[in-house]
Amino acid sequence: MTDITEISANRSFGGWHRQYEFDSAALNSRTRFAVFLPPQASESHKVPVLYWLSGLTCTDENMMQKAGAHRVAAELGIAIVAPDTSPRGEGVADADQYDLGQGAGFYLNATQAPWNAHYQMERFVVEELPALIEAHFPVSDVRAISGHSMGGHGALVLAMRHPGRYQSVSAFSPISHPVAVPWGQQAFQAYLGDDQTAWRQYDASELMRASGPEQHRPTLVSQGLADGFLETQLQPEHLEQAAQESGYPLTLERHADYDHSYYFIASFIEQHLRFHKEVLDAR
Amino acid sequence: MTDITEISANRSFGGWHRQYEFDSAALNSRTRFAVFLPPQASESHKVPVLYWLSGLTCTDENMMQKAGAHRVAAELGIAIVAPDTSPRGEGVADADQYDLGQGAGFYLNATQAPWNAHYQMERFVVEELPALIEAHFPVSDVRAISGHSMGGHGALVLAMRHPGRYQSVSAFSPISHPVAVPWGQQAFQAYLGDDQTAWRQYDASELMRASGPEQHRPTLVSQGLADGFLETQLQPEHLEQAAQESGYPLTLERHADYDHSYYFIASFIEQHLRFHKEVLDAR
Numbered sequence: 001m002t003d004i005t006e007i008s009a010n011r012s013f014g015g016w017h018r019q020y021e022f023d024s025a026a027l028n029s030r031t032r033f034a035v036f037l038p039p040q041a042s043e044s045h046k047v048p049v050l051y052w053l054s055g056l057t058c059t060d061e062n063m064m065q066k067a068g069a070h071r072v073a074a075e076l077g078i079a080i081v082a083p084d085t086s087p088r089g090e091g092v093a094d095a096d097q098y099d100l101g102q103g104a105g106f107y108l109n110a111t112q113a114p115w116n117a118h119y120q121m122e123r124f125v126v127e128e129l130p131a132l133i134e135a136h137f138p139v140s141d142v143r144a145i146s147g148h149s150m151g152g153h154g155a156l157v158l159a160m161r162h163p164g165r166y167q168s169v170s171a172f173s174p175i176s177h178p179v180a181v182p183w184g185q186q187a188f189q190a191y192l193g194d195d196q197t198a199w200r201q202y203d204a205s206e207l208m209r210a211s212g213p214e215q216h217r218p219t220l221v222s223q224g225l226a227d228g229f230l231e232t233q234l235q236p237e238h239l240e241q242a243a244q245e246s247g248y249p250l251t252l253e254r255h256a257d258y259d260h261s262y263y264f265i266a267s268f269i270e271q272h273l274r275f276h277k278e279v280l281d282a283r
Numbered sequence: 284m285t286d287i288t289e290i291s292a293n294r295s296f297g298g299w300h301r302q303y304e305f306d307s308a309a310l311n312s313r314t315r316f317a318v319f320l321p322p323q324a325s326e327s328h329k330v331p332v333l334y335w336l337s338g339l340t341c342t343d344e345n346m347m348q349k350a351g352a353h354r355v356a357a358e359l360g361i362a363i364v365a366p367d368t369s370p371r372g373e374g375v376a377d378a379d380q381y382d383l384g385q386g387a388g389f390y391l392n393a394t395q396a397p398w399n400a401h402y403q404m405e406r407f408v409v410e411e412l413p414a415l416i417e418a419h420f421p422v423s424d425v426r427a428i429s430g431h432s433m434g435g436h437g438a439l440v441l442a443m444r445h446p447g448r449y450q451s452v453s454a455f456s457p458i459s460h461p462v463a464v465p466w467g468q469q470a471f472q473a474y475l476g477d478d479q480t481a482w483r484q485y486d487a488s489e490l491m492r493a494s495g496p497e498q499h500r501p502t503l504v505s506q507g508l509a510d511g512f513l514e515t516q517l518q519p520e521h522l523e524q525a526a527q528e529s530g531y532p533l534t535l536e537r538h539a540d541y542d543h544s545y546y547f548i549a550s551f552i553e554q555h556l557r558f559h560k561e562v563l564d565a566r
Contacts, residue, residue: 068351
């Protein structure tokens, strides 16, 4: 079993929030993640897990500290796992900007140098991390996935690319059509190269449009209408159109006045967790 | 009316979180504060206010982002106001340490140079800020006060020194007997000088021991038993002894495994807000 090193532990709502580090094979670097274990979790009672993918510049800490999710997860008996948003550290390629390189992994497997040496976030999130979590903690292999902004893109894309891995999907303010917006174009160009065929395989709207019933999972997307990135980077209307074309079970909710911050996430995380719980219970 | 400048606004749980700056007379400097206004607040329905005093190194942001308080405040119809933890900026005295100077105002009125030119946090929190809040926002003059660590000290001390200003008091992990611990001794020496008579006037346990019925307000204190500062800096047992001697209405709750972090505050903020609400409603 891969060794993990605990680096912090906090009692929270009767459960435990803990941070760990380990040497990731997928990322070819040391990485940190956080887990919230609800009070119900024990060796005799494994609980389902929500994987949370954060947005640009974030680490495992933003959601754990700011979303107010522990209260609801403790009530519902759901574990939460939050990976970092990219590989990090000396020797890991980076760029002098917040939206590329460290803190901006975009949850894909990079094919282009120098990024491909470490930026294998898809393999990390979908395979390595769940295997490690399920080996070390009293959690089941019943998984949900959610995220914010770049992480909302990640949640939607990884769920559709690996439908056998996740029972339910949600996203806050996702980058819904990255091939058509600056954040996505810049990242895909760097990590995947010039071939836009490769880009489309990581585009939630393109995947949703082409999806068949075997990829369909109950999906909740929440978007604030005062979000400063809504028109330039997020564009959830493309998801809506794609879902209509393919019959994908998407619920897209728009909320007047809410912005791109964790205040928005905190306001609706309870709804998301209850949505996931209902799907996970029905499995 | 003193001008205030809005510097951010976020919709949160149907209410609004906003940050403002203004030129404080008490602090002789520009300062920032945050306010959460619940959805019930309107010109025809003024709501009570909880003043929240943060701990060492904090600003107005820690509690607003991490405590998960907006959800409950929105339900109960309570506004929350969070000032900064000291004066700040160029020309404001500081020290090369986290527990003295900027970010460490200790909610007192400094008498010693160079601190006395700006460090008038008691006057700021008790007089200037509420006057400004009540002039600019749809809030009443029904006030509660709470805080964490250094801010728990501040809440207890300011409530007992100015009992006419607050209806209810609570604290998380307060520095309960600052004259006897390093954080308090260092700060009181710097800000108040050598005369320990002056120190005792800002010591919650000393004030509580000497308190009469006119100073008694319903008071809830929560302390985690895995708090790394419990024995060296916090020492809530002194509050308990003082309350027994004077008949002060103190409820002190100890919680196994919880530490000094905002995970502890988040886990019990709902209890604190409901405690305040009950007292405020009974007024």
